[in-house]
Amino acid sequence: MATLQTEPGKQPAPAVARPGRSAIRPFRPHVIWAVFQRNFQSYFSNPAGYVFITLFVLISSTVAFWQDEFFTNNLANLDQLNKYMPYLLLFFVPAITMSLWADERRQGTDELLFTLPAHDLDVVLGKYFAALGIYTVALLFSTSHLLVLSYLGKPDLGVMFSTYLGYWLMGAMLIAVGMVASLLSSNVTVAFILGALFCAAPLFIGSLGSPTGGNLRRQLEGWSVPAQFRDFGAGVIPLSGLFYFVSLTAAMIYLNMLLLGRRHWAGGEASKGLGLHAAVRFLAVLVALFSGNILVDLLGYRADASTERLHTLSPESLELVSKIADDRPVLIQAFYSPDVPREYVETRTDLLGLLKEFQARSRGKIQLNLIPTEVYSTAARDAEKRFGIEPKRVFSADQAKQSSSEIFMGVAFTSGLEEVVIPFFDRGLPVEYELTRSIQVVSRSNRKKVGILSTDAKVMGGFDQRSFGQTPEWSIVTELKKQYEVSSVSPDAPIAADLGVLLVAQPSSLTQPQIDNLTAFVKGGGATLLLMDPFPVDNPQIAPEVPKAPPGGPFGGGAPPEPKGNLTPLLDLINLDWPTTEIVWNSYNPHPQLADMPPEVVFIGRGSGEADAFNPDQAATSGLQEIVALFPGLLRAKNGGAGPEFTPLLRSSAKGGVIAWSEAVQQGFMGASGINPRRRHLASGTAYTLAARIKGAAVVAAKPEAEKDAAKKAEEKPATINVIAIADLDMVSEQFFEIRRRKIENLDFDNVTFVLNCVDVLAGDESFVALRKKRPQHRTLTAVENQTSSFLDDLQKQTKVAEDAAKGKLDDAQKAFDKQVDQVRSRTDLDERTKEIMLANLQEVAQRRLDVEKQKIEDEKLNSIREGRAESERKTRAIENRVRYLAAGVPPLPPMILGLLVLLGRVRRENLGASPKRLA
Template identity: 80%
Template sequence: MTTLESEPSSKKPAPSGARSRQGGIRPFRAHVIWAVFKRNLQSYFSNPAGYVFITLFVFISSAVAFWQDEFFTNNLANLDQLNRYMPYLLLFFIPAITMNSWADERRQGTDELLLTLPAHDLDVVLGKYFAALGIFTVALLFSSSHLLVLSYLGSPDLGVMASTYLGYWLMGALLIAVGMVASLLSSNVTVAFILGALFCAIPIFLGGIGSPTGGPLRRRLEGWSVPAQFHDFGVGVVTLSGLFYFVALAAAMLYLNMVLLGRRHWAGGEASKGLWFHAAVRFAAVILALFSLNMMIEHLGARADASSEKLHTLSAESIELIDQIKDDRPVMIQAFYSPEVPREYVETKTDLLDLLQSYAARSRGKIQLNLTPTETYSTAAREAEKRFGIEPRRVVTTDQAKQSSTEIFLGVAFTSGLEEVVIPFFDRGLPVEYELTRSIQVVSRSKRKKVGILSTDAKMMGGFNQQSFGQTPEWSIVTELKKQYEVTSVSPDTPIADDFDALLVAQPSSLTQKQIDNLTAYVKNGGPALLFLDPFPVDNPQISPEVPRAPAGGPFGGSPPPEQKGNLRPLLDLVGIDWPTTEIVWNSYNPHPQLADLPPEVVFIGRGSGEKDAFNPDQSATSGLQEIVTLFPGMLRSKGGGAGPEFTPLLRTSDAGGLISWSETAQQGFMGISGINPRRRHLPSDVGYTLAARVKGAAAGEPKPASDPAKKDEKKPEEKPATINVIAIADLDIISEQFFELRRRKIENLDFDNVTFVLNCVDVLAGDESFVTLRKKRPKHRTLVAIEEQTKDFLEALQNQTKSAEDAAKNKLDDAQKAFDKQVDQVKTRTDLDERTKEIMLANLQEVAQRRLDVEKQKIEDEKLNQIREGKADSEQKTRAIENRVRYLAAAIPPLPPLILGIIVFITRLRRENLGASPKRLAA
């Protein structure tokens, strides 16, 4: 074992003014700290056992990060799984590093030699601390191979990865100081390890320790726990309060090391009793001061955003919109929030309050902010409910495997003059910055733009349903539009006014001919319109274009039959769109393994599908979007011919799909459509389809009437061609309630851009694109591209196998039908039978052959389904094989470097021990 390098005798003694109370030795001498650091670091890395611990750490962290099914289910290139378990992994790894710090010195008797040398206690403590921190840093560097695995599988956010590893390092820095305290209390390394794990468990499980107390104290203790402080680092935010928490608490633990190490100077005897109490009070005062200072720093809200998308930084669009607020129209913001909220809403509340304060500071007095902590049944709660309709929301939270519910306030009211916008509650998935910026901009304007909702059988504005005899609420898309626009209901029975900035039309195929003519006239006059054209609305299949209008009282009602649906073709011809009402698009691309059971008619649109222009990059409504889901959508085509408005695709599928007819999809029943046909066939067409398009420009010229010779010389005013301004979306379910619910509740990683896309379309038509860029601000959907590419081949093979099975089944059915037709022809051509006998024989043949044909059809259908099932099972098996290969490689390769180094050190050490030894003694 190497010994501490003593100070050379040639050095001059320290000046008397620099001497300390401890034997006249001043602290913070770099060469002493370096000597202790080098001694402990060399001792650890010259022992193969040290490499075993590092190898074990890298292996376990790799298994935690990549072995779980959740990693492949989420299909995201991040370290979310490792972030969740890293504090508990360090709970055992850190004590393995620190257990030798003091306990081994005492066991070998070298502590007396170390502590009697001319070195200050603080220098020795810091030297040992930096050595342990260096060991942990080396282990983290070896574990950084996880980034290589993620880079191979996808495209991780390197900024988030950097802040995540900074958080890992800070956690280790704190826990090492805690573990050294445990090592000081025992001379047995095993006991030191156990005590280290117990001591490290206190800051890690601090939230659980406070759980029995309940209420604000529990939440405060939970916020001071290591996992809670690390959370911001894991999402790409480096907070000043988090840095101070880890550094300050580590310093406090090092101070405790100093106290315990210095006890040798005064421990023992009656006088030591008071000194123990004095030391405990001093340490408690240090801890209390540090936590108080940490609370003050938390209120500052200083943070650095390391994410690539700068999700936690005020965007340039928000700053520009705030700067545009007029001095004579200041905005008053009143926020009502619960002082204590469940764990799931802490991040939302923090972001909300931090952003509000940032807005107020940026506005230079044009935004007046009033933050009101609001308890249930308090005066503030009554004011929030009476003035703004802000009520407490009951939310469900899970704590230690128990579910509980509580009511919390998290609402904001914006007022400026007579304008008022209220957000009653900020759900977890609500984009906070977008909601705040939009609300501020809307109330600061003198006038809102006007959006109309055309009344159709879809009933977007809600109202009385004559078929179900019940009241239906307005759609969430209407509620969302009311936050920004003046929204009114528009009747299609009369000519539509042209003063709307945008008109939303859901399922225009359900209108009567007169209503369609009124809509056509509006579009022809240049009225901006957003058309939802859906061949099979999943939420309400009865309004499909192929389903006739039902009587108001249902099939048993006594009301007269309603006026039937009109012909939509003139409107589609005017805008230059071809929309086959009987064709439904399906596609096999699905980037969410947890949703693998969804039918292929649930079409996912994204860049990972292989379609380069899945989202048109040149259109502001779609550029920057990441993923959209459509349910049983239709397809749009340009009428072509060169004449008419310009047809610009907005959303496109990949070529890994095809079309299925409406009649084969819908399962008819006595009461109408009863469901979806489970035996529908999916034949790939190897063609991509347009699901949404913008149509803008001059309409195709209408044919001129034949000229009258008598009026040849008459001059007629020249008619200008109609200017078309339409966006068509071949799916109404794109704005169904489930997508708004997913957006509000922030379920797993299902973050779709459906709502964003539709709102962008309205803004583009209305000529107000100030919120389009801000609305797209969200984390990039970084999928495991490498796995998707490999499984894509399996999906294509499955489609080809399915097509082969369908073709084979069709050929067999055709052969069976031909055999039956041949038998019929043979009977008909017989001349030895009269007509009556032929009819009897044909009837008998028909009955027998039909039974055989039905049996044969069922047999062929079963064979086809079996082939398809086998193909799916084979594809699933190959996908699992790929995932398992990634698991094994990710868990096996990263630990190899430290393991190889450990073997080299072991062999080198063995050779040195045997060097110079007698061969006879070695042989013996």
């Protein structure tokens, strides 16, 4: 047999392992488990590990519950923690990862670890899972935040699940980044600093684009950790977010493998170019993952974890879409800006996601055209010319600076000759409702008619005598035009009976002939929505107690106006009692940020203590959460059980009362000039109806026997009444539409929803009612509200005592004055002329004294009320502080106690077998 001989010095060079390559098969579970167990147990056998966990829970609970915003928002959620959690992990994750590799190298145990028959990947995964297990335990300890929220209110458990999933995915990705930093140094402190710097890169990547412009910055910001976590915190689990965190985790683990594999090939002649080769391989992996993230993001798949299923098409939407006729397909053209400020990212994502879902569920009945639109582009010109969709300038706060930009976010719906356009989707618009309504309206050939009766409220717009200019139509009219055929109706002629609904704002401003025409329409069975207000805040001059303004404005000109008519016949017909001089007030206010609102701003909600705040049996109100009325009136059934049925829709709580219009209003030269700051609020302990449904047969007035004959008696039929009355015109004022559009102070009132529901109910089309109510449940801190409500009750009692005391003193002063007058009049030694002079002098002096006494008594009353309010505020702050201390102090106790037990056990083991003399 021939033998291969080699000359000395001519030995073949040993094979050099390629980066990351090993002769041992990877993914051996017992090796991964052994490495995991070693690192995991070493962390929890050391009391220092519990110190980090305790600090993590303490800081997170402080961030979540200590800030004033938590009590100001009055919501049982983790919004405050969501804003700061990525930056909290910036310091906590490096504390976990700093010793994974650096400590091994410092102690020299890395050589022993690498000589074991284990693949590099097994060692990396074992250490990664150990760090991830430590972080998971810390997160489990922090779930005590959910117990705190459950004590304070009723959090959405679905949103909490997605939130904690986002926390876990953020930590999982940053741990892989921190391991890279630990692998680069043998010093634990240096590893911690490098870990914080490396983890800061994906957190602050959005700031890298700021020197070059806003568009690049927004693109980079979409790749930042806070931006990717945002959907998880809102109750959505997006596929793109999952892929982002998992892919970056895999990339960082691969980088760990490359850096760890350097020991096989670093140094020597054969290692030339291998470092560059490894870097190119890692960059290729990043590019592949970047491309994968873009593709996954385009798919738009996401799971809705919220209890209300806010990010999923509701059954009502699917049913309405299924009814689209096959011969009337709907074309949807959405013009949107590819780059929008961060405040509008969620709205754009919801809009595009729901449009894609509509198209997928329509089975070809909906054709979708998504058009990315830049300002001044061809698409922008087409959007403006064809549909009137223009860019809207929006403002955003960024790094203490306010910037503005013009963006497109409009949608056009066409089907045959029908067309509906939504020029812009503001942040507060309910996206699914707007889309579903537009699709249904455009796919139908006939729309029902809604008439707006012309009154002094000028809902349809017109000339304003106060400003001597044209006023635009109210937003409620614009909203109704999206669904109905809306027209102005003159009250000077008989009202056409073909109207689906007649909306009447402030009927008390009509003249008598106009009221008669309205009464005839209601008597004929016409569906009518009455908005009646004793004190319209936006325009007090049209209050029932204020005379009709002259045509030429307050400074005259022209013939005197025809006086206001008598509304009593209409109210008698519909069995309604509406005191025009009584204004409802209430002390219930669930919004600490609105604490300065006067009690005449009445909040209606389930948390008020009134079980029937929203009538659950009526479609217009079932499912509503909160409504605000401004200086509203009250409604009552006039004839008891006789006449049409009176069904309350909205009711205030019993924590209030009524004040007279004359006491609430401050009169001036031009009439009602404002609100009287010295008005008195005396609690009545009665709940008041602010809106009611009135339906049924009207009471037929009895006629004299002489006027009756058999034929007419046989033809007489009672009128069928179909009316909804609301004792507040301001319920649909512009400020509520502005709050709805812009989400001001995160307020979410149902004013607009309620009025639109009333119109739909009267029109007999309730297909949008359920969909319109779909929004996040207002989950308040009920525990705090229940404790502070007793303080408000005490304040009302103290106010009543002060009012009664002031009234008693004034009565005593008046009696003393009357007594002096009687004494002068009873004197017989004076003639009548002398008595008149003495009485005049006495009255002048006594009146001055009485005025001084009244002012003194009024000041004492106001001081007493102020002291009561200050005491109530102090007690409320004490409750909030108690909640702060409990919420921030109790959650860290379990890991702290566990750490102390581990420390005591460790000391005990160290002292076992030691000499007692040595321990002494």
